[in-house]
Amino acid sequence: xxxxxxxxxxxxxxxxxxxxxxxxxxxxxxxxxxxxxxxxxxxxxxxxxxxxxxxxxxxxxxxxxxxxxxxxxxxxxxxxxxxxxxxxxxxxxxxxxxxxxxxxxxxxxxxxxxxxxxxxxxxxxxxxxxxxxxxxxxxxxxxxxxxxxxxxxxxxxxxxxxxxxxxxxxxxxxxxxxxxxxxxxxxxxxxxxx
Amino acid sequence: xxxxxxxxxxxxxxxxxxxxxxxxxxxxxxxxxxxxxxxxxxxxxxxxxxxxxxxxxxxxxxxxxxxxxxxxxxxxxxxxxxxxxxxxxxxxxxxxxxxxxxxxxxxxxxxxxxxxxxxxxxxxxxxxxxxxxxxxxxxxxxxxxxxxxxxxxxxxxxxxxxxxxxxxxxxxxxxxxxxxxxxxxxxxxxxxxxxxxxxxxxxxxxxxxxxxxxxxxxxxxxxxxxxxxxxxxxxxxxxxxxxxxxxxxxxxxxxx
Numbered sequence: 535x536x537x538x539x540x541x542x543x544x545x546x547x548x549x550x551x552x553x554x555x556x557x558x559x560x561x562x563x564x565x566x567x568x569x570x571x572x573x574x575x576x577x578x579x580x581x582x583x584x585x586x587x588x589x590x591x592x593x594x595x596x597x598x599x600x601x602x603x604x605x606x607x608x609x610x611x612x613x614x615x616x617x618x619x620x621x622x623x624x625x626x627x628x629x630x631x632x633x634x635x636x637x638x639x640x641x642x643x644x645x646x647x648x649x650x651x652x653x654x655x656x657x658x659x660x661x662x663x664x665x666x667x668x669x670x671x672x673x674x675x676x677x678x679x680x681x682x683x684x685x686x687x688x689x690x691x692x693x694x695x696x697x698x699x700x701x702x703x704x705x706x707x708x709x710x711x712x713x714x715x716x717x718x719x720x721x722x723x724x725x726x727x728x
Numbered sequence: 729x730x731x732x733x734x735x736x737x738x739x740x741x742x743x744x745x746x747x748x749x750x751x752x753x754x755x756x757x758x759x760x761x762x763x764x765x766x767x768x769x770x771x772x773x774x775x776x777x778x779x780x781x782x783x784x785x786x787x788x789x790x791x792x793x794x795x796x797x798x799x800x801x802x803x804x805x806x807x808x809x810x811x812x813x814x815x816x817x818x819x820x821x822x823x824x825x826x827x828x829x830x831x832x833x834x835x836x837x838x839x840x841x842x843x844x845x846x847x848x849x850x851x852x853x854x855x856x857x858x859x860x861x862x863x864x865x866x867x868x869x870x871x872x873x874x875x876x877x878x879x880x881x882x883x884x885x886x887x888x889x890x891x892x893x894x895x896x897x898x899x900x901x902x903x904x905x906x907x908x909x910x911x912x913x914x915x916x917x918x919x920x921x922x923x924x925x926x927x928x929x930x931x932x933x934x935x936x937x938x939x940x941x942x943x944x945x946x947x948x949x950x951x952x953x954x955x956x957x958x959x960x961x962x963x964x965x966x967x968x969x970x971x972x973x974x975x976x977x978x979x980x981x982x983x984x
Contacts (some may be wrong), residue, residue, distance in 0.1 A: 554817065554845045598747075600785075600794060604819075607845040634755055635747065638815035640785075640794040643748035680748040690861050723743045725814075726969075 544619040549629035551637040553609035561608060564723065569609045576615045587623060591630055594677045594687045600640040609639065620663040621649040623675045623689070628713065635717065644680040646713040648706035649673065652694050653687035658705050674702050678710040737809055741801045747812060749793040753778065777863050781810025814914045818843045818943035821880035825899070827908070827941030828887060830870045838866055843910075843943040846884050850874060854888035856896035864901065871902040871947060873939050902939055906949030907956050913944050915967050926966055929978050930959060 554567055561568050571588045574580060595611065612631060613626050627647025634641055651662035651670035659666055667673050672692030679686050685703065694702075734750030745751075760794060779924040780786055783795035792793040793799075797813030809948060818826075820842060820871045828840030839847045850872065866872070878886040919926060919940055930936070936959055950956040958981065966974060 538900070553820070556845050603881055604845065635796050637817065638795050638813050640783075641747035642792070642794065644746060680746070718746060719737060725744050725798055727970075 540576045543624045544617050545622055545623075546614055546616040546624050547629040547677055548614045549626075549633040550612045550614075551609070551639070552612075553634040553639075554604040554607035554639075555610075557606060557608035563601075565605050567599070567604040567607045567609050569596055569601065569611065571595070571630070572610065574612070574614045576618060587626065590623070590689060591626060594627065594645060595630055596632065597686050598641050598679065600614070600636065600642055600646055603640050618664070620667050621661045621675075623647060624649045624661070625686045627675075627677050627687075632717065632720070635721070642681075643687050644714060644717060645677050645679075646710050646717075647675060647677050648654050648709050648713070649675045650702040651707055652692070652698055656698070658702055658704060658708050672698075674699065674706075676703060676706045678707055680710075680714050683707045683710060684704065701713065736803070736839060737791065737799070740799050741809075743799060744796065745793045745799045745920070746796050747794050747926070750787070751764055751784070751791040751793065751799075751809070753790055764964060772886065778804045779806065779808035779810075781808055783811025783813055784809060792955070803823055812914070814910045814912055816910075816944060818913060820844045820848065820876055820885040821942075822876050822879045824879070824942040825873065826887070826943040827939060827945040828872045828874065828943075829908075830868050830872060832868065833866070838872075840887060842885065842887075843945065844885065848876070848885040848887045850887045850889070852972045855900060856890050857893065866901060871908060872900070873902055873941065874899050902947055903949075905946050907960055908937055908945060908947045909960055910944050911946060911964060912967060915963075916940055916942060916944060916946070919946075919963075925971065926963075926974065930962065931974070934959065942943060 557568055567591055571592045573584045573588050573591070575584055591611070599609075611630055613629060615622065624647030627645065631645050635644065649661055650673070651659040651666050652672040652674070653659060653669070654671050659670070662670065662673070670692065672690060672694040674688065674690045674694070676685055677687035678684070690699070734752045737751040737753055740751065780791055783793065783797060784791045785794055791809060793811060795811050795813045797811040800810055800812050802808045820909050826842050828850070830838050831841050831847060832839040836852055837862045838850045838852065840850055841850045850864055852858060852863050852866070858864050872889065874887040874889040876885055877888050889896060891897050918924065934950050934955045936948055936955070939947040948956055948963070962974070962977065965977070969977070
């Protein structure tokens with residue numbers, strides 16, 4: 535099934551999750567589900583940047599997915615970028631989490647993505663636009679889990695000190711609460727109709 | 729947001745729960761149970777064994793929610809908790825009655841597509857009155873209504889068309905004609921509930937035959953093709969219509 539995720543500004547990503555389905559013999563794992571993530575950019579063919587993002591998304595999803603309940607199956611997550619106005623990776627993370635939630639796959643926790651931009655003067659901007667990302671000294675993206683706000687994935691572009699990274703992380707963890715509340719409200723709205 | 733320590737299971741019955749929420753059981757409100765067993769007969773806790781149903785997993789002192797949905801509770805016989813979630817993908821469960829489509833005949837077994845991750849196998853002897861000389865007449869593409877005898881995550885699912893006493897009790901090859909379509913698993917559970925309103929209202933419209941498979945498949949046959957298609961459309965739309973809209977739609981159809 536497909537799910538639309540809208541991030542701040544105009545960044546939007548369409549996510550479709552298929553599975554657990556039959557896996558090819560070459561790809562099946564004997565004790566857990568094989569998760570495959572495909573990220574398609576808005577224009578052009580997927581390149582190295584998409585491949586590295588796919589690996590980040592796959593590792594984050596595998597950390598929360600209870601794959602041991604579906605051995606020898608394949609789960610495919612396809613993400614299509616509809617528009618990009620900054621904070622694309624965290625938008626993809628949110629879309630991936632909602633797709634997993636919507637499909638009814640067993641999860642140990644939820645996760646969300648938050649992007650921080652560290653500006654040259656040291657201020658922290660959450661969910662920056664494309665312009666703010668370009669002007670920033672460093673752009674950090676975190677995947678935060680819903681249980682005890684643990685960090686599942688952190689990726690940085692640019693340079694920053696360890697203290698600054700800790701500050702960005704703290705800001706991201708508090709912003710994550712808003713996103714988890716949004717998940718809860720969306721699910722409530724969906725189940726209010728049945 | 730659920731606190732790290734978890735909230736009482738009883739408080740959340742009937743409400744939406746998300747994966748990662750921790751539910752505490754009555755015997756463990758005040759203790760930080762680390763390595764203590766689940767004391768089901770201590771104090772005011774209910775007697776008997778507590779059943780942890782779909783969508784929940786035992787985790788330390790309580791139950792961890794693994795799927796999003798509404799939390800349900802059945803108080804009888806020790807109690808059972810489960811999560812009512814909406815899904816379209818079927819995962820085979822032992823004892824479920826499903827509709828399968830025959831995809832291949834391999835020696836003595838038929839391979840059936842049941843909508844799960846693997847095809848299920850059905851032996852030719854698993855029909856009522858079948859012997860080695862008297863084989864059932866099953867072709868590729870036939871519909872079979874049967875139940876799972878083996879269905880776990882490690883093995884290929886196996887189906888039979890007889891119950892434990894050897895009688896078919898409604899299972900077997902589904903006849904000619906009719907229409908097979910797929911709906912979500914939640915709608916099937918709603919239709920299978922006793923005294924389902926949807927089925928009662930539809931039966932007043934036209935007489936029809938229906939087979940419900942727990943894998944989301946429904947087979948319908950009415951007297952004419954048009955009546956069959958009308959029933960199919962109503963059942964597919966039932967998922968998103970409220971009771972009022974459904975009554976209006978049926979009133980319009982029976983008025984025609």
